[in-house]
Amino acid sequence: xxxxxxxxxxxxxxxxxGLALARPVTLTANxxxxxxxxxxxxxxxxxxxxxxxxxxxxxxxKSKYYEHLSDWYRATGGDMAQIAGITGASVGSGRQLTIxxxxxxxxxxxxxxxxxxxxxxxxxxxxxxxxxxxxTAGAGQAVPxxxxxxxxxxxx
Amino acid sequence: MIRTxxxxxxxxxxxxxxxxALSGALLSAYPALDAxxxxxxxxxxxxxxxxxxxxxxxxxxxxQIRRAPSGRITAYYYEGDxxxxxxxxxxTGAGVRAADTPAVxxxxxxxxxxxxxxDGGRIAVAxxxxxxxxxxxxxxxLVARRVGGWRxxxxxxxxxxxxxxxxxxxxxxxxxxxxxxxxxxWMAASTFALLPEGPGAPRFPDVVSxxxxxxxAAIATLRDTPVADLVSLTFxxxxxxxxxxxxxxxxxxxxLDQGNGTLLAWSDLSLTDRLTETxxxxxxxxxxxxxxxxxxxSALGVPVMAGTGLVVWLAARRGRPRLRxxxxxxxxxxxxxxxxxxxxxxxxxxxxxxxxxxAGGVVHSAPLAxxxxxxxxxxxxxxxxxxxxxxxxxxxxxxxxxxxxxxLDRAPQVPLAVLGFGDRSFPAFCGFATAIARLxxxxxxxxxxxxxxxxRQSPQDFAxxxxxxxxxMGVPLELNHQPTAPRAVALTLISRRDxxxxxxxxTAILRFALPARSLWQRLRGAGLPHFAAGDLLGVxxxxxxxxxxxxxxxxxxxxxxxxxxxxxxGGLCSGQLLDLQPGQTIAAFLRRNPEFRPGPxxxxxxxxxxxxxxxxxxxxxxxxxxxxxMHLYFGTRHPxxxxxxxxxxxxxxxxxxxxxxxxxxxxxxxxxxxQDALRADALRLMALVASGAxxxxxxxxxxxxGVSATLAEILAPAGLTPADLKAGGRYVExxx
Numbered sequence: 081x082x083x084x085x086x087x088x089x090x091x092x093x094x095x096x097x098g099l100a101l102a103r104p105v106t107l108t109a110n111x112x113x114x115x116x117x118x119x120x121x122x123x124x125x126x127x128x129x130x131x132x133x134x135x136x137x138x139x140x141x142k143s144k145y146y147e148h149l150s151d152w153y154r155a156t157g158g159d160m161a162q163i164a165g166i167t168g169a170s171v172g173s174g175r176q177l178t179i180x181x182x183x184x185x186x187x188x189x190x191x192x193x194x195x196x197x198x199x200x201x202x203x204x205x206x207x208x209x210x211x212x213x214x215x216t217a218g219a220g221q222a223v224p225x226x227x228x229x230x231x232x233x234x235x236x
Numbered sequence: 237m238i239r240t241x242x243x244x245x246x247x248x249x250x251x252x253x254x255x256x257a258l259s260g261a262l263l264s265a266y267p268a269l270d271a272x273x274x275x276x277x278x279x280x281x282x283x284x285x286x287x288x289x290x291x292x293x294x295x296x297x298x299x300q301i302r303r304a305p306s307g308r309i310t311a312y313y314y315e316g317d318x319x320x321x322x323x324x325x326x327x328t329g330a331g332v333r334a335a336d337t338p339a340v341x342x343x344x345x346x347x348x349x350x351x352x353x354x355d356g357g358r359i360a361v362a363x364x365x366x367x368x369x370x371x372x373x374x375x376x377x378l379v380a381r382r383v384g385g386w387r388x389x390x391x392x393x394x395x396x397x398x399x400x401x402x403x404x405x406x407x408x409x410x411x412x413x414x415x416x417x418x419x420x421x422w423m424a425a426s427t428f429a430l431l432p433e434g435p436g437a438p439r440f441p442d443v444v445s446x447x448x449x450x451x452x453a454a455i456a457t458l459r460d461t462p463v464a465d466l467v468s469l470t471f472x473x474x475x476x477x478x479x480x481x482x483x484x485x486x487x488x489x490x491x492l493d494q495g496n497g498t499l500l501a502w503s504d505l506s507l508t509d510r511l512t513e514t515x516x517x518x519x520x521x522x523x524x525x526x527x528x529x530x531x532x533x534s535a536l537g538v539p540v541m542a543g544t545g546l547v548v549w550l551a552a553r554r555g556r557p558r559l560r561x562x563x564x565x566x567x568x569x570x571x572x573x574x575x576x577x578x579x580x581x582x583x584x585x586x587x588x589x590x591x592x593x594x595a596g597g598v599v600h601s602a603p604l605a606x607x608x609x610x611x612x613x614x615x616x617x618x619x620x621x622x623x624x625x626x627x628x629x630x631x632x633x634x635x636x637x638x639x640x641x642x643x644l645d646r647a648p649q650v651p652l653a654v655l656g657f658g659d660r661s662f663p664a665f666c667g668f669a670t671a672i673a674r675l676x677x678x679x680x681x682x683x684x685x686x687x688x689x690x691x692r693q694s695p696q697d698f699a700x701x702x703x704x705x706x707x708x709m710g711v712p713l714e715l716n717h718q719p720t721a722p723r724a725v726a727l728t729l730i731s732r733r734d735x736x737x738x739x740x741x742x743t744a745i746l747r748f749a750l751p752a753r754s755l756w757q758r759l760r761g762a763g764l765p766h767f768a769a770g771d772l773l774g775v776x777x778x779x780x781x782x783x784x785x786x787x788x789x790x791x792x793x794x795x796x797x798x799x800x801x802x803x804x805x806g807g808l809c810s811g812q813l814l815d816l817q818p819g820q821t822i823a824a825f826l827r828r829n830p831e832f833r834p835g836p837x838x839x840x841x842x843x844x845x846x847x848x849x850x851x852x853x854x855x856x857x858x859x860x861x862x863x864x865x866m867h868l869y870f871g872t873r874h875p876x877x878x879x880x881x882x883x884x885x886x887x888x889x890x891x892x893x894x895x896x897x898x899x900x901x902x903x904x905x906x907x908x909x910x911q912d913a914l915r916a917d918a919l920r921l922m923a924l925v926a927s928g929a930x931x932x933x934x935x936x937x938x939x940x941x942g943v944s945a946t947l948a949e950i951l952a953p954a955g956l957t958p959a960d961l962k963a964g965g966r967y968v969e970x971x972x
Binding site: 115116117141142144147150153155158169202204206207226227 | 299321346439
């Protein structure tokens with residue numbers, strides 16, 4: 081399990097009304113040994129109503145493949161502005177993705193849900209591979225994925 | 237220019253291209269394997285709706301159905317909570333095997349398109365594809381030049397094995413390599429988003445019916461979409477009423493309502509996208525298995541061409557000698573300009589340079605392309621040694637010379653001598669040298685001496701020209717140039733048969749072992765190359781650098797090297813050869829003599845020889861396994877003394893290799909020469925010639941002249957002359 085150094089997102093990824101405070105949050109996803117090309121991962125948040133709220137990270141650089149991250153693509157219409165400045169490399173089989181970013185306090189315990197869509201070339205698309213509510217209590221607890229992600233957790 | 241364009245991308249990219257080509261060749265086998273193992277293709281006209289119904293019948297949790305360009309259908313579903321995938325038999329909807337790509341194939345794919353690296357690797361591979369494209373195009377031009385024009389593109393080749401192999405493979409593989417490299421570049425451009433992008437997936441509709449549960453069979457669009465057009469069908473997420481079916485076809489993609497089946501949104505693929513899909517399918521062989529295999533076979537030629545190309549380049553580099561005392565253009569009294577293609581003409585130039593320098597001259601040698609008459613301030617003569625490339629074209633080192641000469645206001649004042657190098661068996665023998673001489677005459681450039689030629693690197697031709705050149709300068713000039721002599725191999729005598737001792741004319745048939753030759757030697761043209769009876773063996777006697785040439789009486793298919801030698805009075809080489817005992821060795825090399833051998837076809841062959849001249853003729857008969865009608869006229873001294881090959885001739889006649897043998901013994905009971913034997917057979921010879929027979933003569937100069945005169949008499953009634961037959965290639969001589 082080699083951790084992939086990810087760029088530190090210095091500014092809050094999500095600009096929400098009433099934003100007052102933010103705290104650093106570390107997201108960690110360990111990938112299974114699914115034996116294929118590097119996985120594209122879209123990390124984003126929906127609100128209590130299930131509506132798209134914003135993107136946190138995009139792992140994978142070629143926009144032509146983004147439509148395979150179908151829930152994210154559906155929510156954003158493939159809008160590249162949503163991930164401007166928060167893209168990185170795709171994540172190889174068996175590797176780890178770690179991102180540290182400043183997350184607004186208002187996102188915690190307010191019904192927001194973090195999603196990860198995953199896709200791998202010539203393999204099945206896995207939209208919403210991870211769906212986990214953002215709660216203070218849930219921090220540090222590993223959640224299993226369906227196809228490509230062995231487990232995911234966020235910590236404050 | 238073209239040659240440079242071929243050489244450097246080739247040398248730089250050789251290793252990269254070898255990796256790409258080998259991995260590509262291996263990958264090309266997978267679609268074929270797939271095709272063999274695949275379930276039967278979907279029945280004609282099968283709709284996507286019906287296919288989806290069949291698959292859902294087997295796998296109710298199916299998320300997505302995909303169809304590859306090869307026609308393979310894959311379903312993605314769940315077994316309990318575990319994601320699963322299977323290759324589907326469209327006739328039943330049942331999975332027939334796992335859908336995973338084999339790990340080896342995945343590894344090869346990553347190697348092939350990105351050298352196991354990321355985008356850097358992809359860029360390197362795209363660079364390789366660009367190099368391959370340049371190499372293919374420049375190679376096409378070079379092949380056309382080498383063989384003498386586009387219409388002769390598939391003409392037989394001559395020259396060393398490495399060069400021949402390079403061109404033979406190139407001619408077969410170039411179409412596939414062009415296709416692979418162009419499609420690869422297109423795909424690379426697509427990957428890096430350099431092509432105009434299509435609209436992509438349409439925006440997901442804001443409003444859907446909110447109903448769920450419609451079966452695929454009830455959706456008109458799916459019923460109207462044949463499986464042949466399907467790319468993928470994604471089912472709505474169970475329990476999500478806001479989701480929809482996502483359909484991708486070869487024409488476009490869109491969303492279908494899961495409650496009422498209406499087409500919610502659609503966007504057509506752009507022309508570029510459709511082209512990209514087609515190119516991907518063809519490049520990978522998924523669209524056309526046979527094309528894929530052909531591309532793979534073409535790719536297999538790349539490593540061989542990389543290796544042989546390197547060998548050719550090294551040989552050409554080695555072939556260009558270093559010149560000692562090369563004077564500046566302004567100081568030289570003799571300006572020696574060289575137009576060389578493979579480098580062999582430079583060898584001659586170096587010999588001439590050295591001889592002129594030794595005779596007190598100040599010589600400036602340079603490629604013909606550097607022709608700059610204004611700089612030749614002290615020159616007394618300009619010498620041009622010019623090879624010809626293919627069908628009369630200028631060699632690389634002479635590009636632009638004719639144009640520059642034509643553009644001169646007036647020709648240089650110092651006189652010019654042109655010496656052409658070439659091969660008489662090519663249609664445009666010394667074509668480039670002739671063009672130079674003609675243009676020089678038109679420009680009024682005074683000639684130091686008439687244009688002359690050197691056929692197939694003949695040292696004799698060159699020495700003769702040197703003497704003539706020396707005469708114009710008032711100095712004796714002996715040019716001894718042996719282009720291939722230093723590459724001698726050791727031949728071991730395995731047997732000898734002696735004749736002629738009674739006649740004070742010791743003669744022997746010497747048989748040497750055929751030396752083994754490694755592949756590396758073959759590629760470099762080292763060792764004893766492929767030879768046939770009638771080719772020449774150059775023997776280097778001890779104590780002399782000048783080789784003596786003997787006609788070969790065997791081909792390498794016979795498995796030995798055989799020559800006939802008669803002791804010459806005071807002859808250094810023949811004396812050493814006749815003293816040779818089995819187990820001892822000589823130093824020798826091969827010189828081709830392709831004109832002196834029976835022509836193609838089934839026409840009869842008349843062989844006329846005297847003394848040791850019977851050697852190559854015996855070799856032709858020995859090689860005549862096809863039983864072509866060969867009639868031998870053999871003149872020698874005495875049946876008991878020097879009747880070379882007497883036993884073999886009897887055996888070959890019995891085997892049908894020799895149709896008839898007519899002997900003429902000059903010291904027998906009834907002395908006569910071979911000319912007399914011919915005259916006695918006049919009617920038969922005339923009939924044979926009338927039926928298209930070819931005549932091959934081997935022997936001393938006097939004998940050959942006598943035979944020619946006799947045949948002229950014999951053929952006169954039929955209105956034919958030996959000269960006519962010579963012009964048509966039906967009368968060839970090997971005279972010593």
